[in-house]
Amino acid sequence: xxxxxxxxxxxAVTITMGLLLVGGLLGSIRLIRGPGHADxxxxxxxxxxxVVSLLAVTxxxxxAAVYLDVAIxxxxxxxxxxxxxxxxxxxxxxxxxGQEEVDEx
Amino acid sequence: MIAILTGILLLCGGTxxxxxxxxxxxxxxxxxxxxxxxKAGTLGAGLILLAVAIHTPDTGVALRxxxxxxxxxxxxxxxxxxxxxxxxxxxxxxxxxxxxxxxxEACGLDDVPPxxxxxxPEGCDSSDN
Numbered sequence: 001x002x003x004x005x006x007x008x009x010x011x012a013v014t015i016t017m018g019l020l021l022v023g024g025l026l027g028s029i030r031l032i033r034g035p036g037h038a039d040x041x042x043x044x045x046x047x048x049x050x051v052v053s054l055l056a057v058t059x060x061x062x063x064a065a066v067y068l069d070v071a072i073x074x075x076x077x078x079x080x081x082x083x084x085x086x087x088x089x090x091x092x093x094x095x096x097x098g099q100e101e102v103d104e105x
Numbered sequence: 106m107i108a109i110l111t112g113i114l115l116l117c118g119g120t121x122x123x124x125x126x127x128x129x130x131x132x133x134x135x136x137x138x139x140x141x142x143x144k145a146g147t148l149g150a151g152l153i154l155l156a157v158a159i160h161t162p163d164t165g166v167a168l169r170x171x172x173x174x175x176x177x178x179x180x181x182x183x184x185x186x187x188x189x190x191x192x193x194x195x196x197x198x199x200x201x202x203x204x205x206x207x208x209x210e211a212c213g214l215d216d217v218p219p220x221x222x223x224x225x226p227e228g229c230d231s232s233d234n
Binding site for chain 1: 106108109111112113115116118119120122123125126127129130135138139141142146147149150153154156157160161163165166169170172173176177180181183184187188190191192194195196197
């Protein structure tokens with residue numbers, strides 16, 4: 001794929017990887033700090049979406065389509081993980097209804 | 106030409122993903138954070154996967170990229186719905202300036218203050234799990 005704009009594509013790939021990494025760092029801040037359990041689940045879900053994007057960018061960068069298979073498998077596993085975490089959170093809270101969640105806005 | 110289009114799509118997707126992460130950090134409320142991550146994050150990933158589909162000369166690889174994007178578009182609302190329901194169930198506080206809570210109104214709690222602790226009262230729980 002060497003043609004017009006090949007250098008622009010390489011620059012775009014580098015910048016996009018940088019943006020995705022910055023996004024992952026910001027999501028990690030919310031994952032560590034976030035006051036409630038639901039905030040952490042939301043941050044984890046977004047970070048997994050960013051990892052899928054990063055795998056796609058790596059597939060362009062390396063020219064290897066194997067990364068797309070990894071991205072598909074990762075998206076599936078992240079979806080199942082988010083759903084199971086959310087359901088676990090709901091049931092766990094229902095089982096100990098005497099205690100209140102301390103959740104600052 | 107294809108390289109330039111791919112680059113533009115990549116930059117748009119990366120910017121949207123970074124905006125989603127910024128929203129995750131800056132927005133004041135769990136539900137607003139879900140708004141940022143679900144919509145902007147999924148759109149960013151979809152644009153990047155579309156860039157892969159345009160860039161590759163192989164039809165199978167392009168099909169796989171489009172299928173991944175379709176999978177993300179299908180699963181993001183479902184997981185957001187389940188996470189939001191769990192967050193409401195456990196009584197996550199809303200933002201102080203929230204003025205609309207349709208589920209509490211449907212449950213007959215008309216006098217709830219804005220940003221109340223939430224949670225679904227007894228007898229108004231339509232889901233069994």
